[in-house]
Amino acid sequence: MPRTRNRLISAARRSMLQRAELYRRLDVAKAAFKPGALVDRGKYRVNAKIDDAAHAVRQEFRNNRLPIALAAVAGMAWLLREPIKEHAPRLTQKIQDMANAVADRLRPADETPADQASADDGDHDAPVENDDEAVQ
Template sequence: MPRTRNRLIAAARRSMLQRAELHRRLDVAKAALKPGALVARGKYRIGEKVDDVAIAARQEFRNNRLPIALAAAAGVAWLLREPIKEHAPRVTRKIQELAHAITDRVRPADQTDADDGDYSEPVENDDEAVQ
């Protein structure tokens, strides 16, 4: 009889250990399925995906800087097309006025020095010998 008793004691011990393990797993599963845990896990996974996308976008921008920069500039111009249509004539007019003012300041000094209108001095010919 001692053998059967030892077997029963060992079986009871195994079943208690298995039950304790099942309870631990059940508690872990309950904790994992709580709304707060689900939200935290979702945030973590979304954060990982956002990081992966950011790394991929950064690498693509490094590889293709000029086309992406041109596309970004075109996109910004398209977004601002209405204000550009409204303000562009005034801005171009001011730029033209500024350019005319600069050329007027530069041109009179060049014209007065270069063109006196006084032709009283005789002009030497290249074929005349210097005496």
């Protein structure tokens, strides 16, 4: 009988250990299916995918800097095409005016644009035409 008793005690211990393991697994499963845990797992997976995509984008940009930069500039120009069409003529005129002002400052003070044109042509009798008097 003592052998049977020892086997029963051993079986009871095993069943208690198995029951405790099952309860532990059940608690883990309950915790895993709580809404907060599901949201946290979803966030983790989304963040992992975003990190992988960001790494891939960085690697592609490192490998193809010039084409991607050109495409980005072209895209920005296309997005801003209406404001560019509106403001480009005024900007061009301002740039031309600044270039003319710089050219006027760089010319020697004793020469004027009319003197330069007559000195270059060698024809001192011909009248000098201004830009607004040019034949169109």
